[in-house]
Amino acid sequence: xxxxxxxxxxxxxxxxxxxxxxxxxxxxxxxxxxxxxxxxxxxxxxxxxxxxxxxxxxxxxxxxxxxxxxxxxxxxxxxxxxxxxxxxxxxxxxxxxxxxxxxxxxxxxxxxxxxxxxxxxxxxxxxxxxxxxxxxxxxxxxxxxxxxxxxxxxxxxxxxxxxxxxxxxxxxxxxxxxxxxxxxxxxxxxxxxxxxxxxxxxxxxxxxxxxxxxxxxxxxxxxxxxxxxxxxxxxxxxxxxxxxxxxxxxxxxxxxxxxxxxxxxxxxxxxxxxxxxxxxxxxxxxxxxxxxxxxxxxxxxxxxxxxxxxxxxxxxxxxxxxxxxxxxxxxxxxxxxxxxxxxx
Amino acid sequence: xxxxxxxxxxxxxxxxxxxxxxxxxxxxxxxxxxxxxxxxxxxxxxxxxxxxxxxxxxxxxxxxxxxxxxxxxxxxxxxxxxxxxxxxxxxxxxxxxxxxxxxxxxxxxxxxxxxxxxxxxxxxxxxxxxxxxxxxxxxxxxxxxxxxxxxxxxxxxxxxxxxxxxxxxxxxxxxxxxxxxxxxxxxxxxxxxxxxxxxxxxxxxxxxxxxxxxxxxxxxxxxxxxxxxxxxxxxxxxxxxxxxxxxxxxxxxxxxxxxxxxxxxxxxxxxxxxxxxxxxxxxxxxxxxxxxxxxxxxxxxxxxxxxxxxxxxxxxxxxxxxxxxxxxxxxxxxxxxxxxxxxx
Numbered sequence: 001x002x003x004x005x006x007x008x009x010x011x012x013x014x015x016x017x018x019x020x021x022x023x024x025x026x027x028x029x030x031x032x033x034x035x036x037x038x039x040x041x042x043x044x045x046x047x048x049x050x051x052x053x054x055x056x057x058x059x060x061x062x063x064x065x066x067x068x069x070x071x072x073x074x075x076x077x078x079x080x081x082x083x084x085x086x087x088x089x090x091x092x093x094x095x096x097x098x099x100x101x102x103x104x105x106x107x108x109x110x111x112x113x114x115x116x117x118x119x120x121x122x123x124x125x126x127x128x129x130x131x132x133x134x135x136x137x138x139x140x141x142x143x144x145x146x147x148x149x150x151x152x153x154x155x156x157x158x159x160x161x162x163x164x165x166x167x168x169x170x171x172x173x174x175x176x177x178x179x180x181x182x183x184x185x186x187x188x189x190x191x192x193x194x195x196x197x198x199x200x201x202x203x204x205x206x207x208x209x210x211x212x213x214x215x216x217x218x219x220x221x222x223x224x225x226x227x228x229x230x231x232x233x234x235x236x237x238x239x240x241x242x243x244x245x246x247x248x249x250x251x252x253x254x255x256x257x258x259x260x261x262x263x264x265x266x267x268x269x270x271x272x273x274x275x276x277x278x279x280x281x282x283x284x285x286x287x288x289x290x291x292x293x294x295x296x297x298x299x300x301x302x303x304x305x306x307x308x309x310x311x312x313x314x315x316x317x318x319x320x321x322x323x324x325x326x327x328x329x330x331x332x333x334x335x336x337x338x339x340x341x342x343x344x
Numbered sequence: 345x346x347x348x349x350x351x352x353x354x355x356x357x358x359x360x361x362x363x364x365x366x367x368x369x370x371x372x373x374x375x376x377x378x379x380x381x382x383x384x385x386x387x388x389x390x391x392x393x394x395x396x397x398x399x400x401x402x403x404x405x406x407x408x409x410x411x412x413x414x415x416x417x418x419x420x421x422x423x424x425x426x427x428x429x430x431x432x433x434x435x436x437x438x439x440x441x442x443x444x445x446x447x448x449x450x451x452x453x454x455x456x457x458x459x460x461x462x463x464x465x466x467x468x469x470x471x472x473x474x475x476x477x478x479x480x481x482x483x484x485x486x487x488x489x490x491x492x493x494x495x496x497x498x499x500x501x502x503x504x505x506x507x508x509x510x511x512x513x514x515x516x517x518x519x520x521x522x523x524x525x526x527x528x529x530x531x532x533x534x535x536x537x538x539x540x541x542x543x544x545x546x547x548x549x550x551x552x553x554x555x556x557x558x559x560x561x562x563x564x565x566x567x568x569x570x571x572x573x574x575x576x577x578x579x580x581x582x583x584x585x586x587x588x589x590x591x592x593x594x595x596x597x598x599x600x601x602x603x604x605x606x607x608x609x610x611x612x613x614x615x616x617x618x619x620x621x622x623x624x625x626x627x628x629x630x631x632x633x634x635x636x637x638x639x640x641x642x643x644x645x646x647x648x649x650x651x652x653x654x655x656x657x658x659x660x661x662x663x664x665x666x667x668x669x670x671x672x673x674x675x676x677x678x679x680x681x682x683x684x685x686x687x688x
Contacts, residue, residue, distance in 0.1 A: 204601050236580055283502040
């Protein structure tokens, strides 16, 4: 998988699934009966157990640390809670310049030692690469400003347009937290890093370039010395791909709405891709799943691609379908018709 | 506005706003204190009053009938309620073949005489064109299957993939309801018709072509004899524009994520466009609003375009900002630099 992330030739196309360690797995649901999401994230043993389960069960080529993008925020004292069926809820949203004081710098080894401990534990146990991750500044800002998940991100964008100086300070602070978190995971042994800018797709390209990209570039630049592949992902970002491809990541995740070959044209050839099967397609009969997987493989062609879903595994998904997808992807011949190596 | 919808030369660019009659207006909030959304929709007097208010207050070039896309469903006996802050909630969702029996054909003059009565009343009073509308089959199917609004439309897409025959019957039934509703509004005097396929943007192009387009084409074809411009709109549909442009509408609405000039390239030159200012931009200081409006006007160039937001007016919007946008759009010179007529 690391070779594919770097655009180097591979024997078979690698595959993993966003939220592969989530509610679709009985192993996870068993742990969740006794512990909530933050409790699992703060216990290196439980986090490791939940992280490893899908590797054994599904045969994927990578593990992704079980955690949440809001863990560093909680670790520096933001009063937040993950409400089942809702998502992260923040008791006192951030809306005034004075609120910025609550976003002190994140010191991973002091503030959240359980994260790096889980990474070290996993790196010893796993035979596949471990992916570390953090939340992107726009996505975290939206949770902090709205006080919880939002479909329209109205308050967030009103603050962004209405007080660009406060906005920039907020995004820079969150970018600093993301960078500190990602660096710590890599230094503890994570082999690749993914920035989840999940909700950036609400923005048009010009707004993204003006209000988000300037705070994002330093994150990827700040990881450059570590020689660890950097992945950048958001949902519904078809119109943003050209700009996201210029942010400094080695790999850009593509959701399911954009056909992969079109996504590559927008990205240019300088980055690898990851994705882009519709998570809802996994709920279809196997013939439909197979056809959709094959379509992604066909559109990937000889380009550097890591198979994944276009967003997280839906809780309703049968893990057996995911296992069969892994087999199907692994059986696929990634060599170009002319026998040439992978083409980045 | 009708000339622009038809791609004919115009003196100035026309403008109206989706949800212009909604919660941003004090006139609407006053009516809502005593009546809920269905009660307003079922009272021709109240619906007309609420429909007219933004024309007077904002100076827009069109009125859109105050109603809801679920009104025809409620009128044929589907037990649904609009819950404040949530949206339409359906007591008994549709998930089995037997449930289809509950979707009997819609007879507008018998089942919902208040709709056509409101249209007749408005056509007598208004000095600008009245736009009638209906919900698209995918969007209505999602409400019916999920039982309410959904971010992932999981059950909807699981049914679509898992039981394509039931899906097709359901969508065809809903398309029949939309067509009957739109025809009745046009025959009562509406000058243009908009199909709100609000949530189609959750689908990739291939899925849209396979599962939604075949049930949608007959709606636009079924309106062709009326000589009334037909508008087709959905949110987040950047990747679907080429296909939506082929559905048979005269105008395609473009949300704010796609720059308008790129949207036109995907659509081809056979349709006019409508949109595409970010509704959240209306919450910005006036200099930002002006810059964004000017950008849309610049990208529209000499093409046939009706100015609008990329989705509905946000409740937090100051009506004074909308009024100033109307003035700004009207002052804009739509003649091409060479003095040529509007270019479709």
